[in-house]
Amino acid sequence: MTIKDFEIYLRPTQFIDCDKTDVIEYAKAKTTEGKSDKQKAVDLYYAVRDDILYDPHHLILNPKLISASLTLERGRGYCIEKSLLLVAVGRVHNIPSRLGFSIVKNHLATPKFIEMLHSDKFVFHGYNEFWIEGKWVKCTPAFNKSLCEKFNVAPLEFDGEHDSVFQEHEHGQQYMEYLHEYGQFDDLPYELFAQELKVHYPHLFENGNLKKLA
Numbered sequence: 001m002t003i004k005d006f007e008i009y010l011r012p013t014q015f016i017d018c019d020k021t022d023v024i025e026y027a028k029a030k031t032t033e034g035k036s037d038k039q040k041a042v043d044l045y046y047a048v049r050d051d052i053l054y055d056p057h058h059l060i061l062n063p064k065l066i067s068a069s070l071t072l073e074r075g076r077g078y079c080i081e082k083s084l085l086l087v088a089v090g091r092v093h094n095i096p097s098r099l100g101f102s103i104v105k106n107h108l109a110t111p112k113f114i115e116m117l118h119s120d121k122f123v124f125h126g127y128n129e130f131w132i133e134g135k136w137v138k139c140t141p142a143f144n145k146s147l148c149e150k151f152n153v154a155p156l157e158f159d160g161e162h163d164s165v166f167q168e169h170e171h172g173q174q175y176m177e178y179l180h181e182y183g184q185f186d187d188l189p190y191e192l193f194a195q196e197l198k199v200h201y202p203h204l205f206e207n208g209n210l211k212k213l214a
Helices: 003-009 021-029 037-051 068-074 079-092 111-117 145-150 190-200 202-208
Strands: 097-106 121-132 135-139 176-185
Touching (some): 021 079, 068 079, 079 097, 121 176
Antiparallel strands (some): 097 176
């Protein structure tokens, strides 16, 4: 890949507002300039994973209320919101960073949440990719450590070298199954995201409005 190919993975976008002061300050507070890109990416991953609490019950569809900076301000968010923030802080440190989206089956989901979705499949699960030492490396910052401890599951670790996307039980049982890949993006493909939710969870859009997931 050429330098020009990476430009779209370094710039601020509508949803990845890495040029916002609070995002820049947060990014710089969570790692140091003297470290390698790999070391920085690891620091940033753990910061977003554990500082921002995973909250799938507050699904926001208004594009004006979705961004990396708003996720940081709220201190919680669902997987896409956390991924937006991780991409943003990566870009602050000039590490090419992008989003990936999948349909997954999450065996950690509670019966209550599955009942609300009418499905055990999670559409548009967000994850991240950093360009580190000549390759894209995947990581998933969604599930914070305290949440994993509550479910007696080991949190996903990330070393900046190997992909980290499969949530596993301490005895090796796989908890995250990837069923479909949408691909990688430089920003949240909002129209596709909203469209897929309507296709897979039509009951959430009764009367044309998203019902509250709580």
